[in-house]
Amino acid sequence: MSGDTILSVDGLSMRFGGIVAVNDLSFDAGRRKITALIGPNGAGKTTVFNCITGFYRPSGGSIALTHDDGRTIQLERLNDFRISKQARVARTFQNIRLFPGMTALENLMVAQHNALMRASGLTFLGLIGAPSWRSAETRAIDLARTWLTRIGLLERADDAAGNLPYGDQRRLEIARAMCTEPALLCLDEPAAGLNARESAALSELLLSIRTELGTSILLIEHDMSVVMEISDHVVVMDYGVKIAEGTPQSVRDDPKVIAAYLGADEEEALAVMESGT
Amino acid sequence: MTASTLEKQPAPRASGAAFILKKATISALVALVLFSLMIGVRTEAGPQGGLIYWTRFGDLAAIVAAVFGGSIVVELLRQWWGPADRVRVVPPVVQNALSLAGRLLAPALLIFTFLVPVIFYDQRYILDLAILVLTYVMLGWGLNVVVGLAGLLDLGYVAFYAVGAYSYALLATNFGLSFWVCLPLAGILAAFWGVLLGFPVLRLRGDYLAIVTLAFGEIIRLVIINWQSLTGGPNGISGIPRPTLFGIPLTPGEDGLAARLGIEFSPTHRIVFLFYLILALALLTNWVTIRLRRLPIGRAWEALREDEVACRALGINTTTTKLTAFATGAMFGGFAGAFFATRQGFISPESFTFQESALVLAIVVLGGMGSQLGVALAALAMIGGFELFRGLDQYRMLVFGIAMVLLMIWRPRGLIGHRAPTVYLERNQAISSDLVKEGHG
Numbered sequence: 001m002s003g004d005t006i007l008s009v010d011g012l013s014m015r016f017g018g019i020v021a022v023n024d025l026s027f028d029a030g031r032r033k034i035t036a037l038i039g040p041n042g043a044g045k046t047t048v049f050n051c052i053t054g055f056y057r058p059s060g061g062s063i064a065l066t067h068d069d070g071r072t073i074q075l076e077r078l079n080d081f082r083i084s085k086q087a088r089v090a091r092t093f094q095n096i097r098l099f100p101g102m103t104a105l106e107n108l109m110v111a112q113h114n115a116l117m118r119a120s121g122l123t124f125l126g127l128i129g130a131p132s133w134r135s136a137e138t139r140a141i142d143l144a145r146t147w148l149t150r151i152g153l154l155e156r157a158d159d160a161a162g163n164l165p166y167g168d169q170r171r172l173e174i175a176r177a178m179c180t181e182p183a184l185l186c187l188d189e190p191a192a193g194l195n196a197r198e199s200a201a202l203s204e205l206l207l208s209i210r211t212e213l214g215t216s217i218l219l220i221e222h223d224m225s226v227v228m229e230i231s232d233h234v235v236v237m238d239y240g241v242k243i244a245e246g247t248p249q250s251v252r253d254d255p256k257v258i259a260a261y262l263g264a265d266e267e268e269a270l271a272v273m274e275s276g277t
Numbered sequence: 278m279t280a281s282t283l284e285k286q287p288a289p290r291a292s293g294a295a296f297i298l299k300k301a302t303i304s305a306l307v308a309l310v311l312f313s314l315m316i317g318v319r320t321e322a323g324p325q326g327g328l329i330y331w332t333r334f335g336d337l338a339a340i341v342a343a344v345f346g347g348s349i350v351v352e353l354l355r356q357w358w359g360p361a362d363r364v365r366v367v368p369p370v371v372q373n374a375l376s377l378a379g380r381l382l383a384p385a386l387l388i389f390t391f392l393v394p395v396i397f398y399d400q401r402y403i404l405d406l407a408i409l410v411l412t413y414v415m416l417g418w419g420l421n422v423v424v425g426l427a428g429l430l431d432l433g434y435v436a437f438y439a440v441g442a443y444s445y446a447l448l449a450t451n452f453g454l455s456f457w458v459c460l461p462l463a464g465i466l467a468a469f470w471g472v473l474l475g476f477p478v479l480r481l482r483g484d485y486l487a488i489v490t491l492a493f494g495e496i497i498r499l500v501i502i503n504w505q506s507l508t509g510g511p512n513g514i515s516g517i518p519r520p521t522l523f524g525i526p527l528t529p530g531e532d533g534l535a536a537r538l539g540i541e542f543s544p545t546h547r548i549v550f551l552f553y554l555i556l557a558l559a560l561l562t563n564w565v566t567i568r569l570r571r572l573p574i575g576r577a578w579e580a581l582r583e584d585e586v587a588c589r590a591l592g593i594n595t596t597t598t599k600l601t602a603f604a605t606g607a608m609f610g611g612f613a614g615a616f617f618a619t620r621q622g623f624i625s626p627e628s629f630t631f632q633e634s635a636l637v638l639a640i641v642v643l644g645g646m647g648s649q650l651g652v653a654l655a656a657l658a659m660i661g662g663f664e665l666f667r668g669l670d671q672y673r674m675l676v677f678g679i680a681m682v683l684l685m686i687w688r689p690r691g692l693i694g695h696r697a698p699t700v701y702l703e704r705n706q707a708i709s710s711d712l713v714k715e716g717h718g
Contacts, residue, residue, distance in 0.1 A: 053590065084592030091590050099583035101713030102576075103698045109573075110580040113593045116573035123601075126572040127565070141700065157702040162712035180591055 005066060006031040006184055006216045007052070012061035014047050014240075021047040023240040024061070029184070029233070031068075034210055034217045036227045036248075039237035040260055045220045046094060048237070049188055051076070052218070053091040054083035065089065067183055085114050090182035092173045094189045094220075100162025104153055104172055107161050108144035111179035116140055147175040151205065167198040171205065178209065184216045185209065191223040199223055203230050228252065236260070301348035308344035312337055383650050390556060394549040404548045408555055408620065410660045412613055415559040417640040417652040419609030422566055424638065425647035426575065427602035428582030428716015430487045433474070433494025434637050437467040437607040439501060439629035441614025446514040446624055447507070456520040460615050467611025468604040470497075475603040479596055494634055501626045513625025520619045522550060551620050558616060562609045563649055569605070571699045578602050579647075579699075582716035643684065645691025646715065654692050 007029035014022040022044045029035040037045050050056040052063055052075060063075040065087050073087045083089050099107050109116070119136030120126030126133045148154045151171040156164060161172060170190060177185055190206070191199045203226050209215050221227045227234065227248065234251040236244040238260040244251055251257055317337040323329040390411075397403040416438065423431045444463040448454045454462075478489045501508045508514065519527065525534045527547040535542035569575040577598045580588050588595055618624050636659065644655030662680065666673045688694060694710035 055586075055589075081589045081592050081594050084590060085594070093587070093590070097584050097587040097590070099580050099587065101583055101696055101708055102579060103701065103708065105700055105702055106576060106579075106698055109700060110576050110588075110593070111591050113573050113577055113580075113591060120572050120574075123569070123572050123574045127568055141702075145702065154702075158698065158704045158706055160708040160712045163709075176591070 004031050005029070007035075007218065008062075008064045008066070009048070009052070010062045010064070012048065012051060012063060013059045014044070014051055014056060015059045021240055022051070022058075025237070025240070025242055026061075027235045027242060027245060029216060029218050031066075031216055032210060032214050033232040034206060034219065034230050035233045035235065036231040037218065037220045037235050037237065038222070038224075038227055038251075039243075043237040044240040045237055046188060047240075049091065049186055049218075049220060052083075053089055053186055054079045054081075065184065084180055084182070088181065088183040089186060090177035090180045090184070091186040092170075092177050092188055092190060094192065096166075096169050096173055098161040098169055098173055098176070100160065102161060103158050104148060104161050104164065105141070105144055105157045107172060107176050108147055108179045109140060111176045112140045112143065114180075143179060147179060150208075151175045152201075167194050167201075170194060170198075171202070174205065174209075178213075178215070182215060184218060187217065187219040187221075189220050189222060191221055191226045194223075199226055202226065206230055297349055297352045300352055301345050304348040305341050305345040308341050309337075312340050316340055386650075386653065394552050398545065398549070401545065401548065404545070404552060406661065406664055408548070408552050410657055411552070411555040411559050412617060413637065413640060413660050414653050414656040415555065415562050415613045415616075416610060416637045417644065417656050418559065418562045418566060418649060419606050419613065420637050420641050421606075421644075421647065421649070421652050422569075422578070422609070423602050423606035424641050424716075425652075426566075426570065426582065427578040427599065428714065429599060429602060430483065430716075431490045431603075431606070432487045432631075432634055432638065433490035433492070433497075434606070434610055435629045435631070435633040436474070436494040436497035437471060437610030438614040438617065438633065439497055439626075440467045440470050440607075441611030442618040442624050442629070443501065443508060443514070443614075444611065445615035445618045446517045449518045449619075450514060450516060455524070456518065456615070456619050457523065460612060463615035464608040464611040467614065468608040471603040471605075471607025471610075472600050474607075475600040479599055491631070491634075494629075494631060498626050498629050501629070508626075511626060513623060513627075515623040517618050517622050517624065519547065519622065520551070520554065551616075555616055555620075558612055562612070565605075566649065574598070574601060576699060583714045639681075643681070643691055645688075645693040645695075645710070647696055647713070648691065648693035651691050651693030658692075 005028045009028070010026050012022055012025045013020070025044075025048065027035075037048060039045055047056065051058045054075065057079060058076050061076070064072050065075055066072045067088075075083060075087055075089070078087055084091075099110060102110070116136060117123075120133045121130070145154065145157070148157050151168075151174070153164070153168055153172060153175075156168070161169065164172060170193075174185075174187065174190060177187075187206075191202055194202060206217060206219075207230055210217055219227075219231075231248050234245065234248050235242060236251055236254070236257050243256050243260055244254045246254075317332060317334060318330055319333055320328055320330040390407075393407050394404060397407070416434070419437075420431065420434045423429050423434070441463040444466045445456070445459040448459045448462060449456070474490065474493050478486050481489055502511055504510070521527070522534055525537065526532065527534050527550055529535065529542040533542060535546060566575075570579070577588065577593050578601075580591075580593065581595060581598055581602075585595055588598070617628070621628075640655045640659050641652055643659065644651030644653070663673070663677060666676050669676055684692075690710035695707040696710070696713045697707055698705065
């Protein structure tokens with residue numbers, strides 16, 4: 001089991017005072033697979049994300065991350081920046097959080113902070129311009145250039161991130177997360193606000209991240225065309241509990257899922273139905 | 278000036294004389310209400326202790342008329358100038374000339390600064406003023422690391438200046454250590470206090486951070502005043518050794534520099550030496566800051582200013598990042614403090630009041646947060662400009678205040694508001710200040 005599972009969430013609960021946002025949630029995310037977490041608004045998806053990425057400390061349950069080398073890290077025991085630094089879990093945000101006053105290239109350089117910090121000898125080697133630091137910086141710029149090429153933003157490398165169009169900002173945020181060289185990439189609604197063409201490009205990017213780089217992906221998404229097209233596994237949440245899971249096909253036909261969407265929001269239910277045909 | 282901003286349609290002009298007159302009348306009415314008691318009635322204690330008063334309606338009328346006229350002039354100027362968001366298309370020739378001038382400004386200033394002691398050798402007053410300006414340039418560059426780069430609002434920067442000054446004064450007078458040994462020690466001690474301040478304020482943001490740093494500055498000053506046995510309290514410390522040129526004193530004696538070089542002694546030698554000392558220290562601050570900006574730590578500072586949550590998601594330890602910003606800024610403040618002590622030869626708590634913190638912060642904000650050249654220009658304008666208005670006596674502060682208000686109207690993000698990227702692939706283009714965040718503590 002552990003061989004093909006990268007993330008194992010077991011009995012996860014999150015309470016805010018008397019409100020139970022996530023209740024006894026368990027699911028697994030496969031290695032080199034794309035796992036989608038879907039559900040109506042307010043189902044607790046982003047709360048699960050915040051628990052996994054260390055922004056919240058769960059009230060109960062365990063989140064285990066197993067690396068390729070078999071090392072297992074209990075994410076609920078780490079917090080804050082250590083999730084990204086030690087467990088190598090990267091995330092993006094529902095409302096884009098780039099560094100708007102820095103260039104696209106700089107954004108990708110900041111993402112390589114920990115690797116560069118080591119290379120610069122905690123700044124001291126960098127301050128005197130040691131050759132080892134210079135070569136590390138060149139490598140970092142090369143990695144950033146590779147990602148800018150991959151997301152088609154090489155032309156705009158020196159433009160401020162805040163000046164980029166919305167869709168480009170979304171892709172840049174994903175590239176920034178990937179520059180931390182994560183084992184697991186968590187995307188919070190990456191297709192929100194994108195048009196059909198941009199959504200298709202996004203799907204392509206995510207598939208290439210999974211297939212070519214072998215990075216596992218966990219995503220929250222409302223755009224069912226994206227979910228159905230790229231997911232290997234879908235987990236459906238409603239009111240903080242899991243109501244279904246399985247392949248995109250099986251989830252789409254699950255009456256409980258349809259009911260959840262119908263009960264919550266007619267538009268979203270229609271989206272599920274339509275993408276089924 | 279990008280293409281997208283050029284396409285912006287100019288907003289319709291506010292129209293007509295009626296509009297201008299209405300605005301001017303309102304301004305005049307406000308002025309009438311404000312000044313009727315402040316200027317219109319004058320009270321004084323009479324010879325018998327009773328209150329006597331008399332009216333000055335003539336003066337009041339003059340002020341209100343001035344406001345009325347001034348309002349019309351300002352409104353006309355504004356209409357002529359166009360709305361604030363309108364982009365004026367500057368001819369490319371002028372643009373190129375301006376950008377060339379902008380690029381040459383910093384080297385020209387630097388060369389001029391190096392030549393100041395040569396040009397003004399006989400003018401002690403100008404040399405002293407130049408040393409003062411450079412001290413504030415250095416303080417501004419030091420605080421710029423904390424406020425401009427890391428976006429942490431620090432109202433107690435003078436505390437580190439004081440720590441540096443007292444470190445040197447106490448080490449030199451009690452243990453006889455030389456300036457060159459004390460200088461790094463003063464920097465290290467100030468950095469240590471910077472970290473100490475950093476710890477309690479890590480969780481605070483914005484206004485709360487500002488208040489705690491303000492309190493920290495006051496605490497240091499009060500401790501210095503009250504710890505009489507160590508610091509001499511309000512009497513301060515006198516007889517602080519003057520700096521030596523690597524062991525050679527700048528005195529008229531046998532072993533002095535002048536005697537060794539076989540030239541006639543002049544007290545100006547020491548002033549010139551102090552000038553180049555503070556220039557070297559300031560340039561060191563500048564060089565280190567520019568280097569740090571291009572290192573991961575500097576980028577992390579700027580990223581922290583832009584978005585702290587995103588920093589955490591990228592695995593950046595925000596705690597150590599903030600602490601290093603505080604420590605680095607404090608260290609430069611400590612260096613400047615040690616220089617201040619050795620220049621004055623006497624220090625007392627009076628030199629380290631909140632006014633100093635406010636002045637340095639004003640320099641950083643006025644210069645454009647994060648811009649090294651802007652901070653230097655602002656220090657020159659603030660300290661030098663203040664001296665320039667000395668002839669105006671009691672109106673000096675008034676003129677100075679008006680100048681600052683005008684500057685903030687025309688350049689709300691400081692003299693140099695745009696941000697230069699730390700790394701680029703093809704084009705090194707400045708980033709508009711509209712996109713750069715100020716930081717939230």
